[in-house]
Amino acid sequence: MPKEKRQVTLPPEEMPKRWYNILPDLPEQLPPPQDPETGESRIKALPELLIGECLKQEFSTERWIDIPEDLIDLYMQAGRPRPLFRALSLEKRLGTPARMYYKGEFFSPTGSHKVNTAIAQSFYAREEGYERVTTETGAGQWGTALAYGASLAGLKCTVFWVRAVYNWKADRRSLMEMYGAEVNASPSDKTDVGRSLFEKNPNHNGSLGIAISEGLEDAKKDKRAIYCLGSVLNHVLMHQTIIGLETKKQFEIFGDYPDLVISCLGGGSNFGGFAIPFVHDVLKEGKKTKFIAAQSQVSPNLQGEYRYDFADYAEQTPLLKMYTLGHKIEMGPIKGDGLRYHGCSPILSLLRNKGYLDTIAYPQDEKKVFDLAKIFLQSEGYLPAPESAYSIACAIEEALKCKKTGEEKVIAFNVSGHGFLDMPGYREVLGLA
Numbered sequence: 001m002p003k004e005k006r007q008v009t010l011p012p013e014e015m016p017k018r019w020y021n022i023l024p025d026l027p028e029q030l031p032p033p034q035d036p037e038t039g040e041s042r043i044k045a046l047p048e049l050l051i052g053e054c055l056k057q058e059f060s061t062e063r064w065i066d067i068p069e070d071l072i073d074l075y076m077q078a079g080r081p082r083p084l085f086r087a088l089s090l091e092k093r094l095g096t097p098a099r100m101y102y103k104g105e106f107f108s109p110t111g112s113h114k115v116n117t118a119i120a121q122s123f124y125a126r127e128e129g130y131e132r133v134t135t136e137t138g139a140g141q142w143g144t145a146l147a148y149g150a151s152l153a154g155l156k157c158t159v160f161w162v163r164a165v166y167n168w169k170a171d172r173r174s175l176m177e178m179y180g181a182e183v184n185a186s187p188s189d190k191t192d193v194g195r196s197l198f199e200k201n202p203n204h205n206g207s208l209g210i211a212i213s214e215g216l217e218d219a220k221k222d223k224r225a226i227y228c229l230g231s232v233l234n235h236v237l238m239h240q241t242i243i244g245l246e247t248k249k250q251f252e253i254f255g256d257y258p259d260l261v262i263s264c265l266g267g268g269s270n271f272g273g274f275a276i277p278f279v280h281d282v283l284k285e286g287k288k289t290k291f292i293a294a295q296s297q298v299s300p301n302l303q304g305e306y307r308y309d310f311a312d313y314a315e316q317t318p319l320l321k322m323y324t325l326g327h328k329i330e331m332g333p334i335k336g337d338g339l340r341y342h343g344c345s346p347i348l349s350l351l352r353n354k355g356y357l358d359t360i361a362y363p364q365d366e367k368k369v370f371d372l373a374k375i376f377l378q379s380e381g382y383l384p385a386p387e388s389a390y391s392i393a394c395a396i397e398e399a400l401k402c403k404k405t406g407e408e409k410v411i412a413f414n415v416s417g418h419g420f421l422d423m424p425g426y427r428e429v430l431g432l433a
């Protein structure tokens, strides 16, 4: 009996060999970073803050950027290409006429899509002679990904981890340490900015903005160290386009094309990586695909103001034009910690401002989001990261709308990571024993 195709996996030689840089194709020029009116120039300091090659990529107007051969090998080692699934069982369970497809970024060695840029940044850092990388992490996924990338590249790695999350994810902490990273709860007593907050309150919950400031300061004070950022910036989204470029090829093999592209959005790296190759088709080839970013009501940055703001709490970065809630904002706790960031990447912010990007924000208690993720788990079998649960929830809600209207929409959603190290979060919200 002929069955509908359930998944498409590309052979290794079909993996994209170039990243897509959307900068030359945006509807208007991306507003450049700016310096604040007072204080020293953050823009002049950029070469000390970022890896040289990444800085070059950040402002490049080349549409396609070759992935170095050694990096292609590292992508293979990390298990790329990753499958695109047709969610046949979920469709059946929902009784929807929609055709649903999801990308399996959860097949990542550390649990998330973040390895796609972590191995690139670690690779370039080693090429440029650095011995250590520093960074912040929120949910812990980025810290783990960079610890992994650094270990493959033979670099040391120092992670500043938002304390509220550090405290409940002991297993992820141990994993980072097994990769050889040094992990600090942030605010820590290792940096000036950390100490100023830590001394007032040693139990300070911390925030991504504060942890970024600590990572930056640590790297600035050590010539052999360089800071790495896991989201928001143009070059990070570009590295992540490997997700969407693979997905496009896979859709061709399925003989289908998405009407709706969905993912969760914190700073924008998985959403951007997944969606941007399809945004290209809308901007350049007249496709009518719609895009929805799923967020939390504690950090609905796409509903903030579109203006220049700092990327970090201590104002060490240049000002970026983005949708922001303000870089000093305090956000309530959620289990999908990776979505707690005050600003959205400048590229996606511009697309939002031009009307290409819709958004939905889910309540802080996360009950509905996790209940919908459970339907995905029970029908498709994969345990999503709490952040990815937002992407799934949004896709399911859109599929249920199709059930009402009878529309046979094609819905593509990204499952950015797995949740095996996040069970305490699920247990708490879902009231499991």
Ligand SMILES: *Cc1c(COP(=O)(O)O)cnc(C)c1O
Residues within 6 Å of the ligand: 111, 112, 113, 114, 139, 141, 142, 230, 231, 232, 264, 265, 266, 267, 268, 269, 270, 271, 338, 339, 385, 387, 388, 416, 417, 418
């Ligand atoms: C970090 C993270 C996110 C959110 O960050 P983006 O940069 O917006 O992608 C989403 N999902 C997972 C699994 C993450 O680790």
